[in-house]
Amino acid sequence: MSELVRKDASELSALLSAGEVSAVEVTQAHLDRITQVDGAIHAFLHIDTEGALQAASVVDSKRAAGETVGSLAGVPLGLKDILATKGLPTTVGSKMLENWIPPYDATVVTRLREAGIVILGKTNMDEFAMGSSTEHSAFGPTHNPWDLERIPGGSGGGSSACLAAFEAPLAIGTDTGGSIRQPAAVTGTVGVKPTYGGVSRYGAVALASSLDQIGPCARTVLDTALLHEVIAGFDPMDQTSINAPVPAVVAAAKRGDIKGMKIGVVRELGGEGYQAGVRQRFDEAVVILESLGAEIVEVSCPSFDYALAAYYLILPSECSSNLAKFDGIRFGLRVGDDGSRSVEQVMSQTRAAGFGDEVIRRIMLGTYALSAGYYDAYYGQAQKIRTLVAQDFAKAFSQVDVLISPTAPTTAFKIGEKLDDPMAMYLNDIATIPVNLAGLPGMSLPIGLAPEDNLPVGMQIMAPAMADDRLYNVGAALERALVAQWGAPILNSMAGV
Amino acid sequence: MSEAVISYDEVLEQFDPVMGLEVHVELGTRTKMFCGCSTEFGAEPNTHVCPVCLGLPGALPALNKIGVESAIRIGLALNCKIAEWCRFARKNYFYPDMPKNFQTSQYDEPICYDGYLDVDIDTDEGRKTFRVNIERAHMEEDTGKNTHMGGATGRIHGADYSLVDYNRAGIPLIEIVTKPIEGAGKYAPEVAKAYVAALRDILRNLGVSDVKMEQGSLRCDVNLSLRRTPQDELGIRSETKNVNSLRSVERAVRYEMTRHAARLLAGERVIQETRHWHEDTGVTTSGRSKSDAEDYRYFPEPDLVPIAPSREWVEQLRAALPENPAVRRARMQELWNLSDIDMQTLINAELLDLVEEAVAAGVSVDAARKWYTGELSRVANEREVDVAELGITPAMLARIEELISTGALNDKLARQVLEGILAGEGDVDGVIASRGLAVVSDDGPLLEAIKDALAADPSVAETIASGKLQAAGSVVGAVMKATRGQADAARVRELLLEHLGVSE
Amino acid sequence: MSAISRDDVVHLAHLARIDIPSDQLDHYASQLDAILEAVATVSAVDTDNVVPMSHPVPSTNVFREDVPGQSLTANEALAGAPAVEDDRFRVPRILDEE
The missing domain is CATH 1.10.10.410 (Arc Repressor Mutant, subunit A)
Structure with missing residues (x-):
């Protein structure tokens, strides 16, 4: 393995700007690494060798010509295959879009390109981002680099796995109920779901519009912040994006000083249902935070007990509408058009053939929850619980600066283990869902390995809206203390892939 | 296909009609409701489209400010209340001309509600004003256009396949819905026509739409039901779609009244259904049955933030509204001292604005009427253009009238001056000079x-x-x-x- | 809350335009039923006087100026379509439902 692929984005950035290495060399090293390991990992659905080297060489030329380039210019990245890329396949992990090539770039993709970040390819995901394991990808599961028999989390398992497998130092994910944070937790990487509206959603294939958010993924808190800064900010193409200055996330990630901060442990997110090793590592991390000068208080958010149920009504409802456009008329798969069938029959056959089981389940559930006669009891009631969740957060943040919890109730489970039990699968998101419902930012960062299975455990940090910088400040402080304690980053303890 | 009907008088002896009118107006904004694509009519297929209005994966709507402003202005002109806070909603149903398979519309929170429009109709007792109450006016988007190919008739039935052009998809629409129109009795068809005509005038006067019924920028759906007496519950209604001329609105109401009555008198039930109006034969035929009611699964559109028009904004728009056309006409008729017939002549010929401008420029009312209804109408007719397009400005007419009053021109010379202007020879004084048209006064x-x-x-x-x-x-x-x-x-x-x- | 029947699945599948084979209807009915039973716990919460939350960010009145932007060319628009004719999207025959 080339030494270059072990380096963090900020290290690569320093080498690149000092001229010690070229962007093409960095890119080639990562492409080689992908060739070497991705057969086993399957983090990528599509690798854009030519485009990546081309983008890298443009960065090198600009640097050679003395032009100003972004600090991450020339650093490679894995892009979740949910973001539209002009001229590059965008499948959303679905047969429905197997051959679709968008005629436009997502806003985030435009910003990455403008920053000179090199897109290596598109990463695997649960179909339409529905899942917590990446097993629901129509193109086969991604394997966790810590244990190839296990899931890398989901829906953004390709993005988390490519970081953990050193195929890329940066990745982009999307998070509707935990799809950035839970994969980060089970792969020992860092992922942030920004404040809703903090990053433009334009060009991200929608799952649940009022919950979805694009976010940065990396191996360190600082790298995550650097990427966050590149992609965040108002976009007129997304009228739900927030027209306000981006929180100072990079400065916060460099600061890492939590002396005097009040940190709340959410009583409802922990305890029963959480794996013993997860609880143990979490409790130890709380002690470290306290030792760093933070005041720890327990906070209760009673409505969180209903967050999962509310989420599994709101999400299917919105997705049943968002996914209606996949009908085989304007783009993507068409099935059964032999001249004998009506458009309605062709649409129905196309959707049955193009969508996997989990997608069909959620569309049906959402169709039900929105139907006449059930709307008030299901969707309407879920939206009210959403208000209660937001109120619980508001109350908690009147007492503390950030909230913390384990990110996921368990470490990575075995591939196939929960595939036939949708409700068991849904429980993976129990701790990550509340911030999506309230539109708040959340981070997951590694806090050690569970003693019983030697698999990574993540801590979730949650902050008020547009206070994303607090995540990075707390995360950086904790990361620094933990790495000092371990003597090396957590991924160094992973057996070679 | 056509059904039994009975005579109109017979209908009125036994039934009381109740109408509901839904008018869709395409706004004349430069761009679509949710994206920057042009709304221009008649472009090559699928050239005014983008990821947003094609409903491509990942695209998001971005609301057009003028679309909202136009909706508010329409609401104000129709005496509506303007919502303090409202949202868009998704109306979910599948149809190939609708790119997202949901229409971004408004549901239980329309931006305008509770208005009215007074319309004048001729009755046996003379001209009378009838108030049509307006339930709501809300914002939504248009669909694409299907062309049915193959098959014998070229219609949707029997077609082999269809071709879709999405240029029109996403063009802003305002849907204006009346409350049930009751008490019109035998004048129901006239009231319906007068309402659509008055609405069209108001919309044109606001400058929010070109209101061309034949091009579909103004479309009318007619709901009609009958009941035995005004004290009875509302009967079962039919919904006749896309009645696309004023005359057809009147005819469709009349036809549906006779059709409903014939069914009811024959002991049959009226079916709640969509019907299609046929301009050529003057009948409606059955479309889709609404017996298993649609389930549109409306919910608030999460991709667009709520709209909360400030009262300052609303009052600003109200203050800038043009005068209501009906009020303006009454005022001008009195001011100009015209008979009903003279006034109607000007209105029918759409010359009111021009005469008003000429009068403002100093021409006498009689002279302005004489020029516009006489010589200029004749020339415009000859050239198959609107009088306004002739290029004779009110200021030119004023100058001609001034020269006539001083004796420098007479009527015959004035006509020659006009002729010269129309031939592009210059303005009034220019034509007089170049043609040497001054009255010989020596x-x-x-x-x-x-x-x-x-x-x-x-x-x-x-x-x-x-x-x-x-x-x-x-x-x-x-x-x-x-x-x-x-x-x-x-x-x-x-x-x-x-x-x-x-x-x- | 009532359970999901086989007929409910047929109705939902029609609304959602998904052609579910009849031998899978029971399977979907039982899975949806299980999920619904779990999410029906929302009804246990007292939400009198609670305002529903449709948008997580409290902003209002975000507008775009009425200024033309870039459209796609017909070629770009049609490039991903399964069937095209005369610069239009070709679709199977439409039953008259609307």
Whole structure:
């Protein structure tokens, strides 16, 4: 393995700007690494060798010509295959879009390109981002680099796995109920779901519009912040994006000083249902935070007990509408058009053939929850619980600066283990869902390995809206203390892939 | 396909009609409701489309400010309340002309609600005002256009396949829905027509749409039901779609009244359904049955933030509204002292604005009416253009009238001036100069011409001298001819009589 | 809350335009039923006087100026379509439902 692929984005950035290495060399090293390991990992659905080297060489030329380039210019990245890329396949992990090539770039993709970040390819995901394991990808599961028999989390398992497998130092994910944070937790990487509206959603294939958010993924808190800064900010193409200055996330990630901060442990997110090793590592991390000068208080958010149920009504409802456009008329798969069938029959056959089981389940559930006669009891009631969740957060943040919890109730489970039990699968998101419902930012960062299975455990940090910088400040402080304690980053303890 | 009907009088003896009118108006914004694609009519297929209005994966709507502003202005002009806070909603149903398979619309929170529109209709007791109450006016988006291919009829039935052009998809629409229109009785068809006509005038006057029913920028759906007496519950209604001319609105209401009545009298039930109006045959035919009611699964559109028009904004828009066309007409008729017939002539010919502008520029009402309904209408008709498009400005007419009043032009010369302007020879003074059209006001040449004329026909001098003054006309005519119309006929007559020593 | 029947699945599948084979209807009915039973716990919460939350960010009145932007060319628009004719999207025959 080339030494270059072990380096963090900020290290690569320093080498690149000092001229010690070229962007093409960095890119080639990562492409080689992908060739070497991705057969086993399957983090990528599509690798854009030519485009990546081309983008890298443009960065090198600009640097050679003395032009100003972004600090991450020339650093490679894995892009979740949910973001539209002009001229590059965008499948959303679905047969429905197997051959679709968008005629436009997502806003985030435009910003990455403008920053000179090199897109290596598109990463695997649960179909339409529905899942917590990446097993629901129509193109086969991604394997966790810590244990190839296990899931890398989901829906953004390709993005988390490519970081953990050193195929890329940066990745982009999307998070509707935990799809950035839970994969980060089970792969020992860092992922942030920004404040809703903090990053433009334009060009991200929608799952649940009022919950979805694009976010940065990396191996360190600082790298995550650097990427966050590149992609965040108002976009007129997304009228739900927030027209306000981006929180100072990079400065916060460099600061890492939590002396005097009040940190709340959410009583409802922990305890029963959480794996013993997860609880143990979490409790130890709380002690470290306290030792760093933070005041720890327990906070209760009673409505969180209903967050999962509310989420599994709101999400299917919105997705049943968002996914209606996949009908085989304007783009993507068409099935059964032999001249004998009506458009309605062709649409129905196309959707049955193009969508996997989990997608069909959620569309049906959402169709039900929105139907006449059930709307008030299901969707309407879920939206009210959403208000209660937001109120619980508001109350908690009147007492503390950030909230913390384990990110996921368990470490990575075995591939196939929960595939036939949708409700068991849904429980993976129990701790990550509340911030999506309230539109708040959340981070997951590694806090050690569970003693019983030697698999990574993540801590979730949650902050008020547009206070994303607090995540990075707390995360950086904790990361620094933990790495000092371990003597090396957590991924160094992973057996070679 | 067509069903039994009974006579209209028979309907009225036994039933009371209740109508509901839904009008869709396409706004004349430059861009679509949720994206920057052009709304221009008649472009090549699928060239005014983008990821947003094609509903491509990942695209998001971005609301057009003028779309919202137009909706508020329409609401204000229809005496509606303007919502303090409202949202868009998704109306979910599958149809190939709708790219997202949901329409971004408004559901239980329309931006405008509770308005009314007063319309005048002719009744047996003279002209009467009828109030149509308006339930709501809300914002939504248009769909694409299907062309049905193959099959014998070229219609949707029997077609082999269809071709879809999404240029129209996403063009802003305002849907204006009346409350049930009750109490119109036998005048129901006239009320329906008068309402759509009045609405069209208001929308045109606001400048929010070109309101061309034949191009589909104004479309009307007619809901109709009958009941035995006004005290009864509402009957089952039919919904006749896309009735696309004023005359058709009237005819469709009348037809549906007779069709419903025939069914009810035959002991059959009216089916709640969508019906299609056929302009050529003047009947409606059954479309989709609404028996298993649609389930549109409306929910608030999460991709667009709520709209909360500030009261300052609303009042600003209200203050800037143009005068209501009906109010304006009444005011002008009184101001100009015109008969109903004269006023109606101007309205029908759509000359009100021009006459008003000419009057404002200093032309008398009578002269302005004379020019616009006379000479200018004739020329416009000849050239198959609107009078307004002729290029004769109110200021030009004012200048011509000024020259006539000072005697520098007469009617005949004025027509030549107009002719010159229409031929692109310049403005009033330019044409007069280049054509040398000034009235000859020097008596010398006129007297010479008079003498020449008398010399050509010596007997006429005697006739005039003998007191038969009407014979002077032939001399005046000869002089006018000789001076190519540039003489002041009255002055010629004066000089002639003076020359012959005859007094009037 | 009532359970999901086989007929409910047929109705939902029609609304959602998904052609579910009849031998899978029971399977979907039982899975949806299980999920619904779990999410029906929302009804246990007292939400009188609670305002529903449709948008997580409290902003209002975000507008775009009425200024034309870039459209796609017909070629770009049609490039991903399964069937095209005369610069239009070709679709199977439409039953008259709307």
